[in-house]
Amino acid sequence: NAGxxxxxxxxxxxxxxxxxxxxxxxxxHEYMSWYRQDPGMGLRLIHYSVGAGITDQGEVPNGYNVSxxxxxxxxxxxxxxxxxxxxxxxxxxxxxxxxxxxxxxxGTRLTVL
Amino acid sequence: AQKxxxxxxxxxxxxxxxxxxxxxxxxxxxxxxxxxxxxPSSGEMxxxxxxxxxxxxxxxxxxxxxxxxxARKSANLVISASQLGDSAMYFCAMREGVYNFNKFYFGSxxxxxxxx
Numbered sequence: 001n002a003g004x005x006x007x008x009x010x011x012x013x014x015x016x017x018x019x020x021x022x023x024x025x026x027x028x029h030e031y032m033s034w035y036r037q038d039p040g041m042g043l044r045l046i047h048y049s050v051g052a053g054i055t056d057q058g059e060v061p062n063g064y065n066v067s068x069x070x071x072x073x074x075x076x077x078x079x080x081x082x083x084x085x086x087x088x089x090x091x092x093x094x095x096x097x098x099x100x101x102x103x104x105x106x107g108t109r110l111t112v113l
Numbered sequence: 114a115q116k117x118x119x120x121x122x123x124x125x126x127x128x129x130x131x132x133x134x135x136x137x138x139x140x141x142x143x144x145x146x147x148x149x150x151x152x153p154s155s156g157e158m159x160x161x162x163x164x165x166x167x168x169x170x171x172x173x174x175x176x177x178x179x180x181x182x183x184a185r186k187s188a189n190l191v192i193s194a195s196q197l198g199d200s201a202m203y204f205c206a207m208r209e210g211v212y213n214f215n216k217f218y219f220g221s222x223x224x225x226x227x228x229x
Contacts, residue, residue, distance in 0.1 A: 033217065042117075042204055042219040050213040058216060090158065096213040098146040099165055104158035 002026055006091050006105035013081040013112045021076040021108050023091030029103075031096045032074040036060065036087040037107075043090065049074055050096055081112045114139055117205050119220035126195045127228050133180070134190040134223045136205030142166075145209040147188040149179065152202040152222070161203075164188060192225075200227045 007022045025032065033048035035058075045058025049068040063085060065077040074093075078085060088109050092102035118137045126132040138147065149161040164172045164179045172179040180189040192199055205220045 031213070035219075040122075040221055042119075042221040043206075043217075044219070045216055048216065056214060059218075088156070092158075096215070098144060098208045098210075098215055099163065100146075101148055101160040101163060102158075102217065103160075107156055 004091055004093050004103050004105035006089075006108050008108060009106065011108060011110050013078075013110065015082060015112060017081050018077070018079050019081065021078075021089055021091075021110075023074045023076065023105060024072050025074075025091075025093040025103070026072065027093060027103065028071060029093035029095055030071065031100075031102075032068065032091065032093045033058070033102070034064070034066065034074070034076045035090045035092065036085075037090060038087050046076065046089075078110075083112045086110060086112045115220075116140065116209075116218035117207055117220035119205055119223050121223045122221070123224045123226070125226045125228055126192075128197060129194055131191060131193045132195055132225065134192070134203050134205075134225065136188045136190065136220060138186050138188060138205075138207045138218075140186075140207065140209050142209045145207055147179070147181070148206040148208065148217075149177070149188075149190045150204045150206060151199075152204065154201070158204075162190070195227045197227050197229060200225060 004025045034046040035043040047066040049055045091105040094100045094102040145166045147164045151159045162174045178191045202222045
């Protein structure tokens with residue numbers, strides 16, 4: 001039982017490049033989400049999904065795309081990277097009810113030059 | 114307006130003492146969940162404790178307890194008998210929303226340093 005896995009762990013991009021951050025979970029959770037963590041700002045929700053084919057925006061969705069074709073996978077796409085997207089990105093999964101905690105992946109540290 | 118406010122950017126506590134980390138929240142929903150997470154310097158997020166908005170008793174998990182004051186919209190984390198391993202960032206979070214379409218909101222965190 002691997003929990004939530006994220007790849008890569010570290011990434012450096014140049015401005016304007018695109019890339020996909022991968023996230024997978026093996027707990028059969030319907031709810032998956034992406035956050036970015038910036039110093040002094042806690043975690044901010046980018047996008048989330050409540051099941052295959054169903055996604056919604058969070059607090060800071062601009063510049064990011066998501067899709068969910070399977071229960072297990074929830075990739076995050078940066079279409080044209082900007083220095084403002086330099087951050088640590090966390091993927092998380094949980095069941096869908098309010099009482100359920102999220103389980104977090106180890107994070108991806110992204111630097112955009 | 115901020116959904117979750119943590120007003121203590123950093124705190125020090127002596128080993129074996131108790132410490133309270135403050136958290137206030139803002140919601141107009143009647144049903145919501147409140148969570149605390151710990152983030153050590155290694156970076157992983159660790160779930161500590163949960164309190165539901167309809168729970169009348171304060172939640173407890175080992176040395177962690179949640180001081181829930183619904184009328185004041187506060188959900189403070191109390192750590193009893195602090196240990197050196199408690200040194201970390203602590204985040205308060207709220208989960209609110211309709212049915213499955215609920216969202217988590219996090220505070221900016223409190224960095225706790227436990228002194229020997």
